[in-house]
Amino acid sequence: MxxxxxxxxxxxxxxxxxxxxxxxxxxxxxxxxxxxxxxxxxxxxxxxxxxxxxxxxxxxxxxxxxxxxxxxxxxxxxxxxxxxxxxxxxxxxxxPTSTKVADAAKKLLKRIDWLKIARKAGGLVFTAATGIPTLDQIRHVVDLASSVISSPQDHISMEKLRSAAKEAKDYLKEGKEEAERLPDHIHEFRKEFVQLLDAAxxxxxxxxxxxxxxxxxxxxxxxxxxxxxxxxxxxxxxxxxxxxxxxxxxxxxxxxxxxxxxxxxxxxxxxxxxxxxxxxxVPALGPAETRVYITLLLAEAALGSVDGRFLALIEAAREDMRLPWKSRGFDHATVQQACDGAIPQPVGQAQMLAAQVTGILTEGTGGNPRQIKRFLNTLLLREAIAEERGLSSEIATPVLAKIMLAERFYPAFYEQVSKAAAADPRGIVEALGHLEDDVRGVASGGPVPAALEGDWAKNEWARRWAGIDPKLKGVDLRPYVFVTRDKRGVLGGLVAASHLEAIVERLMGPTLTAKGAADDVGRLPAPEAEEILEVICRRIVETDAFLKKPKGVDGIDVIVKKHPGLQRRVIDFLKGLPTEKLGAWAPTSWANTFTDQTVAAEFEALREGWAQSGNAALKTAAELTSKRRGR
Missing domain, CATH: 3.40.50.300 (P-loop containing nucleotide triphosphate hydrolases)
Known part of the structure; x- marks a missing residue:
């Protein structure tokens, strides 16, 4: 559709x-x-x-x-x-058959031709009152002469010289004579235009x-x-x-x-x-109007604009929107009555989708019809792709619509959410749950994630978005991130280029093999380095085995040392790992990795959190590392 x-x-x-x-x-x-x-x-x-x-x-x-x-x-x-x-x-x-109209139009078109000449002469129409040539006029004559003089001698034709002379003569004659009576010229234009209307x-x-x-x-x-x-x-x-x-x-x-x-x-x-x-x-759409608009859009696409059932819906919608503040939002009873008691399946589906996404779209698009229509096109396309992939049971339309709002109107926020979902073995973004509770005034149990303490909690758009239903607390977001990502990344399988695949395999190998890839990693552009980092982080998360140092950790260290701008991405990855499953490697494997002072401070805060955890091995390693740094 x-x-x-x-x-x-x-x-x-x-x-x-x-x-x-x-x-x-x-x-x-x-x-x-x-x-x-x-x-x-x-x-x-x-x-x-x-x-x-x-x-x-x-x-x-x-x-x-x-x-x-x-x-x-x-x-x-x-x-x-x-x-x-x-x-x-x-x-x-x-x-087309009137000679009077043809003659009147011819006179007007001649006057318009003069305006073109005046325009070509450098804006003479607008300086006629002073009679002083403008810089544009002088530049035009200079350019005209230069175009002839600059030609090689054997390429100057008599035709080119005649053309240049004629244009200069037209400029001197037409421009000067007509410019002296510009007000009369405009008056005559309007007079002849009235004559054209009379003739027609x-x-x-x-x-x-x-x-x-x-x-x-x-x-x-x-x-x-x-x-x-x-x-x-x-x-x-x-x-x-x-x-x-x-x-x-x-x-x-x-x-x-x-x-x-x-x-x-x-x-x-x-x-x-x-x-x-x-x-x-033209006013923006409110919630009731948005719901009617979505229903009619989808019904028209399914039934056709001349179908009697669709025309009946149009009439019912007009009556419903006549007093929008009293509208019931094109509810089931209204649609059923318009369809003589039997709602066609496509219309029923349109109603259901409208009910699910109206609140989200009204808030997210500001009631703009074109944005609503484009949003729906993308939503329908992605649902169709999910169905073809056999993912329909994993996708709930309201959740997909909410994720797409972030993707469409705040890409940086969407990227943070998608990366956090990819890093969590359950696909759950704990910070979102805390943010949603905070916006609704509900107390959340457990420590507040760092993302909530930082940009998310202070960002007005993110807070408004978090307040839109449905809540995403406890929802596995990986299927939605997979469907919405338009480029290959952490949820789209291995990187496509063979040279990147080879580097990934080396970085996933033993310590010496990973360090041996350092020069190749250093030559990568930043986007490719980030893509490789995301693939390695995904592979580590997929193993769900964190007691011993996972393969790929040394590779992450190599990437970040060659591309320091990715340090924060590693912190986000570490924050997303399950504390109760981590081994001693987590606090001890990053001795010289975090050179950015802000990021290093974040890692120290994370390590202090590990030192307070109930995981004995992790706690001991974090405490010892902190003591050594204290000396």
């Missing part, structure tokens, strides 16, 4: 209310021009609202709707003239601009400047879908010398508010 991430005209979120309001507003403005903003974060559903708006506007008589995707024209030399040219061309295509017999032109917030600042501002040319033209409406914060950023980047604002609102926000007369904000 795959959930399409493209914008859709199928309303799963009851955004139709926003689209209908936009259409009604356009209709109520009469002939007056209007600019409407549909704002929201990336993935909030702006494009879907715009698609619904386009579909509704297209039904209006004598109305032409043009869709312009700013991102599609990223990289064009002059986005401003591209916007203008696109609008004129689309109007001409809307009335259009009562309203609606231009929908999407993905403007994905553009580079230069393209975004150029598109807005082109829209500004039409602001005083009657019978035009622009609907702009963009994250207003990204547009403000584009304005600040494009006009870096703006003075500080004298009032509470900055110049970048003032620019946007002057351009966009009516803003709409």
């Amino acid at each position: 795959f959930l399409n991430d493209q914008e859709t005209a199928t309303d799963l979120l009851y955004y139709e209310a926003i689209a209908k309001t936009v259409v009604r507003l356009i209709g109520n403005t009469g002939e007056a021009p209007v600019t409407i903003g549909v704002h929201g974060d990336w993935g909030a559903g702006k494009s879907s609202v715009l698609k619904m708006t386009e579909a509704a506007v297209a039904k209006e008589p004598k109305t032409v709707c043009i869709w312009f995707n700013g991102w599609a024209f990223e990289g064009f030399e002059d986005a401003k003239t591209v916007v203008m040219e696109t609008i004129v061309d689309e109007l001409r295509r809307a009335r 017999e259009i009562t309203k032109l609606v231009v929908i601009v999407d993905d403007l917030d994905r553009c580079l600042p230069k393209t975004a501002v150029a598109t807005l400047e082109a829209i500004r040319l039409f602001l005083l033209v009657d019978r035009t409406a622009f609907v702009i879908g963009a994250d207003e914060l990204m547009i403000e950023y584009a304005v600040r980047e494009h006009f870096p010398d703006l003075p500080p604002a004298s009032g509470p609102i900055g110049y970048a926000r003032n620019y946007l508010e002057k351009l966009i007369q009516v803003p709409f904000r």
Whole structure:
């Protein structure tokens, strides 16, 4: 099952209310021009609202709707003239048999061609008032001459010289004559555009601009400047879908010398508010809306968008979301009633999954529809892989979803959890249980793990994540780490490269053999060294025999001495070993390994803990080692 991430005209979120309001507003403005903003974060559903708006506007008589995707024209030399040219061309295509439209469009396109010439001349349009050439203009003429002069003599053709002369002549003639009457030129452009609308017999032109917030600042501002040319033209409406914060950023980047604002609102926000007369904000989804959205997404993927049962679910969902604060979250009774008493199996499965992950996704994604959809795609894919591997019985969807939240939104934290799970012979991360109890105000028995005392307990994201159900206390996380890891590592078998496998075997051998691999280990890049370390730690853990010094401990010492940045990983490995099973080797095998003072202090604290343990052999070895260090 795959959930399409493209914008859709199928309303799963009851955004139709926003689209209908936009259409009604356009209709109520009469002939007056209007600019409407549909704002929201990336993935909030702006494009879907715009698609619904386009579909509704297209039904209006004598109305032409043009869709312009700013991102599609990223990289064009002059986005401003591209916007203008696109609008004129689309109007001409809307009335292909009209000679009046063709003639009016031709006049406008000629004016746009002049703007291109002025643009090529180095921004003459914007300095016409002073009559003084800009550096860009001078640079253009210099570049033009240099391109000819720099050619080897035998490669200068008469055609190249004629082209250079013609371009320079056009610059001197067209630029100077047109620049002297720039205000008239803009006025004539708007006048001829009205004539084009008259020729096309259009009562309203609606231009929908999407993905403007994905553009580079230069393209975004150029598109807005082109829209500004039409602001005083009657019978035009622009609907702009963009994250207003990204547009403000584009304005600040494009006009870096703006003075500080004298009032509470900055110049970048003032620019946007002057351009966009009516803003709409697409809201984030709450828990009830998220549950409905997940159910409908999965039901549509399973049944199809034209299936009568799915259409019945859509109607029931709209009624449920009409007053979201009263919503029951699309519960079993609501769905059963919509399906005439018999819930299809795919819909039942969708309901179950929605109930399991709604809380996690609402919290983790901030109610962003695109992030929810992508998260679900990844979740479904991994469950399918687990099923093919015969791991379905080992995987609980809510636990997998919670682990994936950490993977998606806090990779460093996820890595810590996955490594701790791999290092524990039961796959249990004790620190997580303590953290979950701490967040919920529940007292935990036993010593508090160092990870809880450090970053985890103080990190706000980790604490919020730990407070999400289900609890992971006492859960074997190894199957989940195996399913979620996208690269080979401690749970994915041996490293793939044969040269790394050979080094692993040597490091797992006797002391002299392990030390003999030191030079090869020193030549490894850091990621490969870390991968080898993880493989050796996994092999040691898998033996579940720690009374005698396990094979691979000397190899770990070799790796860390050549790659000191991995010292903390070894401390984490040692902390994860079962204290009651450890032999005397644990406190005595690391005489010169931990050169980092912070890590060395952590090892001393760990050794002191061993000295207080009930394991007699470990306790004695730890005490003796501490005494020798004290001398």
